[in-house]
Amino acid sequence: MRRGGAFTGYLRSALVAVGVLAALIVDGPPAWAAVKVEPIAVNINQSPWFDGFRKLVELYEKDTGNAVKLNVNPYLGSLEASRNSVRANEGFAHLLVVDNNWVVEFYAGGFLTPLTDLDPRFALEDGVNTYDDTIFWDGQARTFNRKTGKLLGVPINGNVEVVFYREDLYKEKGLKVPDTWDELMANAKALHDPPRRYGIVHYDDRNFVASNFVAYNFSFGGGIFRSPETADFTVTINGPNTLRAFEFYRELGRAAGHPSVGSISQGQAIEALVTGKAAHIVAVIAAWGQVDDPNKSVVVDKVNAALIPKGPTGIRASRAGHWIGVIPRNVPEAKKRAALEFLRWFQQREIQVKYTDFGAVPVRWDVAQSDLAKQRKFRFLPALAENSKIAKMPFPLAEARQVTEILNLRLNEAITGAQSSKSALNTSASEIHEVLRNAGYKTGKLPDLK
Amino acid sequence: MQPGPAEDRFWRYATIAPALLVFLVFTVLPIANLVALSLHDVKWIEGRARWTPVGLRHYLALPADGTYLAGVRNTLVFAVTAVSSQMLLGFMLALFTSKAVRGRLFYRTVFIIPILIPGIVIGAIWKLMYNFDFGVINQALGAVGIPPQDWLGTQTWALPAVVVVDVWHWTPFCFLLLLAGLESLPQDIYESARVDGTSAWQELRCITLPLMVPTLLVTLLFRLIVAFKVFDEVFLLTSGGPGKATEVISFTIYRRFFTEGREGFGAAMSLVTIFAIALVTILVLATARRRDTHA
Numbered sequence: 001m002r003r004g005g006a007f008t009g010y011l012r013s014a015l016v017a018v019g020v021l022a023a024l025i026v027d028g029p030p031a032w033a034a035v036k037v038e039p040i041a042v043n044i045n046q047s048p049w050f051d052g053f054r055k056l057v058e059l060y061e062k063d064t065g066n067a068v069k070l071n072v073n074p075y076l077g078s079l080e081a082s083r084n085s086v087r088a089n090e091g092f093a094h095l096l097v098v099d100n101n102w103v104v105e106f107y108a109g110g111f112l113t114p115l116t117d118l119d120p121r122f123a124l125e126d127g128v129n130t131y132d133d134t135i136f137w138d139g140q141a142r143t144f145n146r147k148t149g150k151l152l153g154v155p156i157n158g159n160v161e162v163v164f165y166r167e168d169l170y171k172e173k174g175l176k177v178p179d180t181w182d183e184l185m186a187n188a189k190a191l192h193d194p195p196r197r198y199g200i201v202h203y204d205d206r207n208f209v210a211s212n213f214v215a216y217n218f219s220f221g222g223g224i225f226r227s228p229e230t231a232d233f234t235v236t237i238n239g240p241n242t243l244r245a246f247e248f249y250r251e252l253g254r255a256a257g258h259p260s261v262g263s264i265s266q267g268q269a270i271e272a273l274v275t276g277k278a279a280h281i282v283a284v285i286a287a288w289g290q291v292d293d294p295n296k297s298v299v300v301d302k303v304n305a306a307l308i309p310k311g312p313t314g315i316r317a318s319r320a321g322h323w324i325g326v327i328p329r330n331v332p333e334a335k336k337r338a339a340l341e342f343l344r345w346f347q348q349r350e351i352q353v354k355y356t357d358f359g360a361v362p363v364r365w366d367v368a369q370s371d372l373a374k375q376r377k378f379r380f381l382p383a384l385a386e387n388s389k390i391a392k393m394p395f396p397l398a399e400a401r402q403v404t405e406i407l408n409l410r411l412n413e414a415i416t417g418a419q420s421s422k423s424a425l426n427t428s429a430s431e432i433h434e435v436l437r438n439a440g441y442k443t444g445k446l447p448d449l450k
Numbered sequence: 451m452q453p454g455p456a457e458d459r460f461w462r463y464a465t466i467a468p469a470l471l472v473f474l475v476f477t478v479l480p481i482a483n484l485v486a487l488s489l490h491d492v493k494w495i496e497g498r499a500r501w502t503p504v505g506l507r508h509y510l511a512l513p514a515d516g517t518y519l520a521g522v523r524n525t526l527v528f529a530v531t532a533v534s535s536q537m538l539l540g541f542m543l544a545l546f547t548s549k550a551v552r553g554r555l556f557y558r559t560v561f562i563i564p565i566l567i568p569g570i571v572i573g574a575i576w577k578l579m580y581n582f583d584f585g586v587i588n589q590a591l592g593a594v595g596i597p598p599q600d601w602l603g604t605q606t607w608a609l610p611a612v613v614v615v616d617v618w619h620w621t622p623f624c625f626l627l628l629l630a631g632l633e634s635l636p637q638d639i640y641e642s643a644r645v646d647g648t649s650a651w652q653e654l655r656c657i658t659l660p661l662m663v664p665t666l667l668v669t670l671l672f673r674l675i676v677a678f679k680v681f682d683e684v685f686l687l688t689s690g691g692p693g694k695a696t697e698v699i700s701f702t703i704y705r706r707f708f709t710e711g712r713e714g715f716g717a718a719m720s721l722v723t724i725f726a727i728a729l730v731t732i733l734v735l736a737t738a739r740r741r742d743t744h745a
Binding site for chain 1: 494495496497498499517582583584598600602603604605608688689690691692693694695705708709710711712
């Protein structure tokens, strides 16, 4: 009996083991399982959220025993480092963390490995934001498309624009969080008290104005191209809605903005907020790291983040400013698989909660439903989650940098009075149209604004 | 024993070969590559660079690039105003230091401090000084009742503000070279002139300036070359704005080449700029040679 019982026990255990093994062979390891893989090198930029990423990598190494080496460079240096790596015969970086503004250069240049080519079962988890589907690339249409494109990356940093506002002053003046741009204008005017404090500070210099204008442009029903997702790149930047948005943007700056027009950088706008000079800024959430840091801010615990207001057409749009992790094609297969394992681990909800706790910006909207969001320190999470869902990628093409340069120059010229708004938009449209026509896109342009 | 002609020729070539090799690898080859690049469009397809010949298209497109033209105009204004101010100030400081009876070492040390500071730090220092809200310049103006000025944000002030930074940064360079020149002038001429009763002004106009011309020309040449290549100050202070008010050639090249990834067009711009700088260098050197011949 005893022997028979022991034998049955062994048999049962063996059957269970075979069953588990079979399940693993058929389904592969579960997403959370630590898989031993080769060491990888990651190209990343030195930014306010980098420390959070570094801590998470340390956790990954501890949890899985897999080694990760970080190649850290300044913002533009990391672009050059990633370019050098993908253009070499064999890349020295196995995972590239690239800004959404550069990502199309890597997609369209054919430098990357689609993640589902590495593992057909790889998929984004439900809670992960796709930021206007910028992680899916359709090489034929040369644009982002979730349905027709391939999954080329996983978001690494969920940087999107939000409205930063002075919660303490709102309470003091009895203001409510703006739901529309007109309400934001009214609140900014109410808190405008120059030179002590400005109602709002735009970042509208030669490097940033095109980015800062995105939320206004899209929420007023404007745009840059007619329908990039269907490969229709007709230029619409000189449409009436964009003109209305731009006039509103300028009027907001004139009525309640900083007197230095056309020369404020993103860093200076954030500086204005943390030094108590700005009552509002519309900026990327990465700035939050400075807001509550007593070494950098005089407004600790006085600022909150809100959803971008809606425009006259009821549309809301936030500028996507996220970073994406992509795997180059010119690295050994084992390294690619190792990088994929890291991405698989990285996107899990509990890992993203820890990532947020480490000071980085999560890429999952459901982190806002975690216990972390109940803490005052993480009060920005609901606004981040909401704005992530309405994020717009304004330049969804390989020539993004050329288009951005044109818009930065022309909008900045209009803001500083070198030309009128209509003329700036018409000139932008003509120049962008020429770039696209030369690059072989299906394009056209609207008649000039009169 | 004298070396034979063959041995002599061998050593001549052997000693010049390393320098020639360095020149070939680090100067001729990059320029040849730039020339080739300027005649092509480069596109990356399937991870490989594809070069498409375009002939002179990039060169012919240069005059139509308004940003490049603004860069040329601003670079000329910048180079002329900054370098002439540096030469004048540097010469005055050098004269003052060479005539100083006491504290010469102190003046020399103080006057060269700006040149020892890295460009990135200079950018940060001046950006803070020019800051509209917190800058020391506007604070000082406020103390005497003058409203704050937007030094880096207006078409009127932005370029002069960048020139001021460059003058502050590079005047010590002119000062050092000109001081060395002044201290090497033959003193017996001055002694004879004093015996003849020349005034200080006559001494400067008729003796010092003519004798200093070679040093002045070399200093001018060095400074002009660097001024035509100005990048860091513009990059840090204004990024070429507002509008195109402080756009300079190097910055346009940087934008086209690196930011926009238009390597062929950027290469054409670079070559035209190299040619222009070479032309200025030749002109200054020819002037110096003509003067030497006449002397």
